[in-house]
Amino acid sequence: MLCGIDEAGRGPLAGPLVVAGVVLKEEIVGLNDSKVLSEKKRENLFSKIKEKSYYHIVFTSAKSIDELGLSACLKNSIIEIMDILKNNCDEFLMDGNTTFAIENLNCKIKADATVPQVSAASILAKVSRDRYMCNISEKYSNYNFSKHKGYGTKAHVDAIKKFGRSDEHRFSFKLKALDECNDKDSTKSLFKD
Template identity: 40%
Template sequence: MLRGPRESAIYYAVASVSPKVIDKIGISNAANLAASRATAKLLQYLTIVNYNSKIGIKIFLDGGLYLNKNLIRVNQQNQYKSVSTIIKGDEKIPAIMLASIIAKVTRDRFMLKLHKKYPQYGFDKHKGYGTKFHIKAIKKFGLSPIHRQTFKIN
């Protein structure tokens, strides 16, 4: 996320990773993959709108995230001057705070769409988190195609 050339513009991109990919590479690697994809999408958009990259875009990441530069084209890599990972960044950096809110709202809306397809799991109530209700539903109906197969229930 960054402030745009217009006084109050903020640009952002959202990316996701499928449950199958999460199962294959693990949740931490999947989070890094999503961060890299979102960054690549944002930089691509900024190239399209001719954002003045001479000012040097600073990229802030929360917690243990890192960018996979192989997913970001060389010409896009020249657009930013630094990447910083900030522990508890969602408590310290306004751009990370906003990104965290956008990610949660985006995910919650996606879970509401999934609820229409799989109402028996109650995604409208728990948004996919491992609540007692959700675990009971998994025990009763089994894992759906949108569940991670590596999701463990006791």
């Protein structure tokens, strides 16, 4: 059996990185890359996936991302998933183009759109992260996290300019809009995953 692994929250300016692993126990109709599904469809599939699979979801805080780096956090999350689900499958497949040098892990570009287990992991990761950002939105009302989920929208960047960063923000992600990047830096944070 195959365990599909995918992440949500690689690129935002705020909030956690969320990585999910899924081993399907039965077929689920309608799975696809979470980014092409409506919020309602993702929510409906979320509960079905949890009912019909072995799964594990790992949250890594913005603080840990700042301290360890994004790649190390991704790698640690994948290793945890593989350890938890190893008795339920015999193969692990990560969406993307790297295995982070993890033994027994395969990768495939666009697996989230073509491999049901990875699509399911994509949905669990995205819905879990979106719910988290909505849950903290009231506490951090200056930033409107429920609307942009921590991504680098103009409104979010404007809020950071006005209020600074909160403890949910990634301080290691530098913004050209705030003159934080020098010529050697790249803006790591303004892409959606």
